[in-house]
Amino acid sequence: MEKKLLPEEIVQIRMDLTNKASAVRRRAAKNIRKYNLVELGEELYLSYLHERKDKRTWETQMEMINALGKIRYTAVLPYLEEIIEKNKRLDAITSSAALAYIRITR
Numbered sequence: 001m002e003k004k005l006l007p008e009e010i011v012q013i014r015m016d017l018t019n020k021a022s023a024v025r026r027r028a029a030k031n032i033r034k035y036n037l038v039e040l041g042e043e044l045y046l047s048y049l050h051e052r053k054d055k056r057t058w059e060t061q062m063e064m065i066n067a068l069g070k071i072r073y074t075a076v077l078p079y080l081e082e083i084i085e086k087n088k089r090l091d092a093i094t095s096s097a098a099l100a101y102i103r104i105t106r
Contacts, residue, residue: 014028051064
């Protein structure tokens, strides 16, 4: 049986999306995916738009993309299509984007 989050835990995850530390933002994205927190889709999406500007945070971007796909957040589709069109060889972000795209569109 899946654990039900308390409202204050959801608020903490929301706040973690704007934390200075990439590892904290990555953990927040993992929790959104794990608990299927659809209500945090907009915040996760906005956090991803900010995150994608920094090439050093590829792991965090990948987790955010995975979470957006899991919660089927459709507003991210244009960005996923852009990543997939570039089709970078052996790129984790491209792989995550393709998986998220399939999850959202199927």
